[in-house]
Amino acid sequence: MRAEAPRFGRRLLIRGAAQPPAQATMHLFETLKQRVTTIAQGEGLSVGLDRIAVETPRDPTHGDLATNAAMVLAKPAKRNPRELGEIIAARLVEDPLVAGASVAGPGFVNITIAPEAGAKVVKAALDGAAFTRLAETDAPQKVNVEYVSANPTGPLHVGHARGAVVGDALANVLALRGHAVTREYYINDAGSQVDALARSAFLRYREALGETIEIPSGLYPGDYLVPVGEALAREHGEALRDMAEEAWLPIVREVSIAAMMAAVREDLDVLQIRHEVFFSERSLQVPTDIVAATIQRLEGEGLIYQGVLPRPKGQADDWEDREQTLFRSTQYGDDIDRALKKSDGSYTYFASDIAYHDDKIQRGFDRLIDVLGADHGGYVKRMTAAVAALSHEKVQLDCLLCQLVKLYRAGEPVKMSKRAGDFVTLRDVVDEVGADPVRFMMLYRKSDAPLDFDFAKVTEQSRDNPVFYVQYAHARCASAKRQAVEALGADVLDDLSEAAAEQLVDAGEKALIILLAQWPQVLAAAADSAEPHRVAFYLHELASALHTQWNRGKDDTALRFVNAEARDLTRARLALVEAVQAVLRTGLSALGVSAPSEMR
């Protein structure tokens, strides 16, 4: 059963059908890399061309850009890197995009770009969507991103929020990279935990009928099941109470799961997270036992056997050797073979998950990504092995582990215990601080690093708060344009692509242009490495460069974006502002964070 959720993010899924006209696109780094490669080929060099990189040097006195070409090409060609560098530099300066090139250090070629090159970058970035399409891959894949997949036994808590945001942003980034992305949620509705849920709801049902109940440990004590009990009482009266458990449990279970999933979707909704596919684990067993069929297929390949696992060292005092159905995951790099059936004959979670991943493979995905909590780290090898076995190593599985989130309130840790009602739900956090800070902060850290989340800090309006800092940069761009209109009339913003942007030669303006030029490759790298946090850091850097330039205008009015005495220069700078704003807006949108025009 695959319930199709309302379509969402379709815009992100649509690939740019028509390539924009050539002069509108300017991938500065790619273009220069091409030029350098061509020069190298003209010199008869062919080994190491793919290692040529054009990057920004750490030290800005080294120029705007630098290439390692001379160094990576010299060795295989048995040539002197500095000499080779001189040749490359001499040829590069012939290029109209290049104002200067010189050899430095062990053989770096440092490049100063011409004002015309900067102007092209600015004009390309004016159309944020077209500029972003420069990040599209020429080898698009069908990618499945599975994330959240929380047990439907209660509301989502803060820990889930991180996986939810990371998965969603990753899906966005992959889509912008040109891949066909499906966002998916696996509903664990088949195990013993949902039976425990049903028993808990049944107690609430009896409570609704007037009984005094006590919820034993092992069941779910949260009062979020009270309404479920009441609904059961309304619908069934006392009918369920007199049934045997085998009779009422399936009924109560189904109602409870439906209620929990409705709550989960509402919780995700407040973060604007929508999955396209909700996949039921139970549907792999009922009405048809797809799990069995999958196992049988693997058995045909000699990957299933009855066996006894070795006793693990160091612990497991109560270990008893036991023969069970095992998957030969060691054949694909796992440390130990893994059990597929429990002693009562039912499938392990892993067995169902094998069938589930097989379903994804059958649906034709080239790449599968599972966003998991860090406590599932031990699960990665076996699932990777299973996908390799099922797809005959054709399909790649990447598991992205998200570390824990620690909550703070003004520096003090927020205490959470597992007891009823004493954990912070996703909804609590979003209600208190808003969706934007939650989303941005969850992405402002590598996902495999622990994250501190401070309620006070993320709503603070200061530069210490990265969410505010980036959004404010976007708002500041809007503000600059408003001021320009006031000073120079509404038509000052017309046809900014016609502005004389080659006037943007100030160091701060150039720094902004170089940063803008990096956007397509930052996005591409974030997608390829499955690291959406790179986008967040990049946006912070771009925001910082904008604020810096703005602040320089305080000391030196000649640098202000808006100058009522110099309409032509103002228009050039407005083009830059517009370009920065477009990239900020596109980037924030990829992260699912709003881009306000003013901060209130």
Add this chain to the structure above:
RNA sequence: GGCCCCGUAGCUCAGCCGGAUAGAGCAACGGACUUCUAAUCCGUAGGUCGUAGGUUCGAAUCCUACCGGGGUCGCCA
């Protein structure tokens, strides 16, 4: 004990498919600003990139071992 992740400035962290003098923010120190281009700005100082080896012309980055922190370890999901 096995496996996975992490260890970078006082703090919180980027950088990691090898490249130049290792970066940012906070805190510290020294200045500027008294303002709607608002929700600060400029500068200074701060480092055996956990330790020890190895590969390399070149290592925070790759390999090995160890130390420290976290997670996880047959029928929970």
